[in-house]
Amino acid sequence: MKTAVPKVYRNYYRQRTANQWLKVKAEVGDPGAIRPFLAGNWKMNMIPRSGVALAARIFDICKDIKDVDIGLAPPFTGLSTLADYIKPDFLRSEYGLGRNVFLLAQDTFFESKGAFTGEISAEMLAAIGVDRVIIGHSDRRTNLGKYFGFGPSIAKRLSRAFLTQELGHLKAKEGVDPQILAALEHLTAEGNQDILAGMARFLEEEMRERAGESDEAIQKKVQACLTHGVQVVLCCGENREAREAQETFSLLDRQLRIGLEVVSPRTAGEVVIAYEPVWAVGEGASPAKPEQISEVHDFIRNLIMDLYGEQIASTIRILYGGNVKPDNIVEIMNIPGVDGALVGGASLKANDFAQIIRFGLNT
Secondary structure, X not given: OOOOOOOOOOOEEEEEEOOEEEEEEOOOOOOOOEOOEEEEEOOOOOOHHHHHHHHXXXXXXXXXXXXXXXXXXXXXXXXXXXXXXXXXHHHHHHHOXXXXXXXXXXOOEOOOOOOOOOOOEHHHHHHOOOOEEEXXXXXXXXXXXXXXXXXXXXXXXXXXXXXXHHHHHHHOOOOOOHHHHHHHHHXXXXXXXXXXXXXXXXXXXXXXXHOOOOHHHHHHHHHHHHHOOOEEEEEEOOOHHHHHOOOHHHHHHHHHHHHOOOOOOOOHHHEEEEEOOHHHOOOOOOOOOHHHHHHHHHHHHHHHHHHHOHHHHHHOOEEEOOOOOOOOHHHHHOOOOOOEEEEOHHHHOHHHHHHHHOOOOOO
16 A cells, blocks of 8 residues: 655645635745745865766756755855856756855854954855855854853852962952952852852853853844845754743744844845754754644744735744654655755755755656
């Protein structure tokens, strides 16, 4: 007995009926039809030459595919090389692809120029042909503190030896706040070492959790991109602790309201939203269940409706990211609120990412 294949629309309109969002089939090229967006985030992988070779293999398998948008996000070092390769005229003549291939950067900085060593501005990205920038990815929101050592370096300052030394320096100065001296004397006392150790562990955990990008920094990056004519893929998502504490919706509400505060109704069409639950991202993690994806995407779309109205909410594209693979893309794209995928590891394999791009096709 054959398993029924879900009905998947590669182009569609979205309607809201009885408080439900539905997809209605559209033909390729229909005015106003939504085209899914399948974006590959290569993260810190691929030197420029390898990135071009990977793109070429993907395009070769996806010849003549014009009904979805394809995004490739190499590291900064590969952007210029890939930009030169994916010129529209070349893609059209070589692979039969239309203007549906987009170059994505994985991040940007919110200032245009200045003494910001190691940063890349949205203006620089626009100048080399970047179409869209991924902003607020979970790697940057939550994971940076694991590597930059903010927690341990700060927590070490709560050791008795360090505080005793600082107390001695402060006592040698004039005009030091007596409350600071009293606090240091209390913390360095012999009987308070358990309190000091507990505070150090607490601070280390807090700093590690908060060492990633803030909602306010992400908002500035959104504004910088839109100012320079670069579209935005704004990521949001909850970690496992927030999910288990039933704080998913309050967290997403905060992330999106702050991130979108600088986006006017006129520029809302320049933004794609990507929901990526942190607990479903990475090797060994399991993707979110369809019902979990569906309820979150409906929540996000209703939030967009509150902010911008039903018309924008019905057309704005909301992607899912988190262990998207060839064997689950059809199920994911069958969810009425999903308009594409932000793909990590599978986008580094030409056959896998090509199958994701070709979701719902028989060949």
